Amino acid sequence: MTSGAPVGVIDGHNDLPWTLRDHCGYDLGAVDLVGGEPAVQTDFPRLAAGGVTGQFWSVYVPCSLTGAEAVQATREQIDFVRRFADTYPDRLALCVTADEVDAAIDSGRVASLIGMEGGHSIDSSLDTLREMHERGARYMTLTHNENVPWADSATDVPLLGGLSDLGREVVAEMNRLGMFVDLSHVSDAVMRDALAVTTAPVIFSHSSARALADHPRNVPDDVLATLRDNGGVCMVGFPSFFVSQRWVTWFFECLDVVAARGGDPRSFDDVDPVLRERLDSAPAPPTVAELADHVDHVRDVAGIEHVGLGGDYDGASSFPAGMEDVSGYPLLFEELRSRGYAESDLAAVGSGNVLRALRDMESAAS
Numbered sequence: 001m002t003s004g005a006p007v008g009v010i011d012g013h014n015d016l017p018w019t020l021r022d023h024c025g026y027d028l029g030a031v032d033l034v035g036g037e038p039a040v041q042t043d044f045p046r047l048a049a050g051g052v053t054g055q056f057w058s059v060y061v062p063c064s065l066t067g068a069e070a071v072q073a074t075r076e077q078i079d080f081v082r083r084f085a086d087t088y089p090d091r092l093a094l095c096v097t098a099d100e101v102d103a104a105i106d107s108g109r110v111a112s113l114i115g116m117e118g119g120h121s122i123d124s125s126l127d128t129l130r131e132m133h134e135r136g137a138r139y140m141t142l143t144h145n146e147n148v149p150w151a152d153s154a155t156d157v158p159l160l161g162g163l164s165d166l167g168r169e170v171v172a173e174m175n176r177l178g179m180f181v182d183l184s185h186v187s188d189a190v191m192r193d194a195l196a197v198t199t200a201p202v203i204f205s206h207s208s209a210r211a212l213a214d215h216p217r218n219v220p221d222d223v224l225a226t227l228r229d230n231g232g233v234c235m236v237g238f239p240s241f242f243v244s245q246r247w248v249t250w251f252f253e254c255l256d257v258v259a260a261r262g263g264d265p266r267s268f269d270d271v272d273p274v275l276r277e278r279l280d281s282a283p284a285p286p287t288v289a290e291l292a293d294h295v296d297h298v299r300d301v302a303g304i305e306h307v308g309l310g311g312d313y314d315g316a317s318s319f320p321a322g323m324e325d326v327s328g329y330p331l332l333f334e335e336l337r338s339r340g341y342a343e344s345d346l347a348a349v350g351s352g353n354v355l356r357a358l359r360d361m362e363s364a365a366s
Contacts, residue, residue: 014314018061058315149166152189184204
């Protein structure tokens with residue numbers, strides 16, 4: 001049982017669209033998202049229990065899809081999110097601006113935004129980037145698990161040492177359009193390059209603190225510190241291997257197994273089955289307190305105005321105990337209350353910071 005005022009959440013990253021593609025071929029009639037659907041980590045009762053008032057739905061496509069295939073799969077994912085919102089108009093409202101987010105929340109619906117996960121979705125084309133913005137995408141993660149021709153990934157062998165000239169053009173065009181530059185998944189050098197050239201706030205849609213869990217997907221302190229001047233937000237990720245150093249160690253042991261079997265440690269399709277197979281040997285799930293430690297750390301380094309939440313639900317298989325699905329956010333807020341966070345701080349972390357950054361990003365667009 002939690003206490004205190006309910007805290008609304010605008011979450012940075014949820015992979016339900018791709019999960020439903022895998023689970024039921026996008027057939028919303030085959031799942032019970034209204035009554036409760038045990039096959040996924042996200043449904044309407046649990047969104048309500050978690051206090052989720054806004055969600056960036058990830059339109060992820062795997063790095064195994066490249067070129068025109070990746071672009072077409074991204075269009076497919078965006079079309080599904082639009083159909084998802086149209087199917088449940090009393091529960092979801094598709095949004096492309098901060099004002100629309102406010103209106104959706106005021107109407108009691110989950111404000112639904114679209115985020116592309118990986119620059120391979122645009123096939124190195126600024127014209128395709130503009131198309132995806134027109135279709136409703138309001139962030140793009142510059143890479144996923146593999147490099148793109150113009151930016152290095154955190155989990156691939158670096159080839160560029162940061163952003164190429166085209167990469168800097170991509171960032172500039174995202175600034176001009178009004179689309180968050182999302183620096184989750186990118187190399188440290190790309191983080192620093194993007195922050196050096198962007199004219200708008202950036203986000204990390206689902207990344208935690210490197211100082212507490214030494215995973216390359218997490219954010220080092222020098223980069224967190226730059227968010228103070230940039231105005232951006234680090235949306236703390238919940239998967240166990242971003243939260244706990246024990247899980248980081250186990251995760252990389254799993255990657256060694258993938259490689260020994262001839263798989264690609266960068267490929268979700270190769271890695272996820274091994275993670276699931278080896279869950280019996282995994283450490284105990286992290287505690288909510290360990291997750292709260294990441295919120296504390298980002299606050300201490302970047303400032304309370306630069307902390308958000310990016311659960312990564314339906315995109316990972318292990319989370320802190322009690323937070324295995326989207327109903328779990330109140331447990332984190334109760335832990336933060338016990339540490340002395342004011343209600344205004346909780347509101348900022350839950351939704352206020354990313355909504356302010358969205359407005360600032362829009363204002364910087366031309």
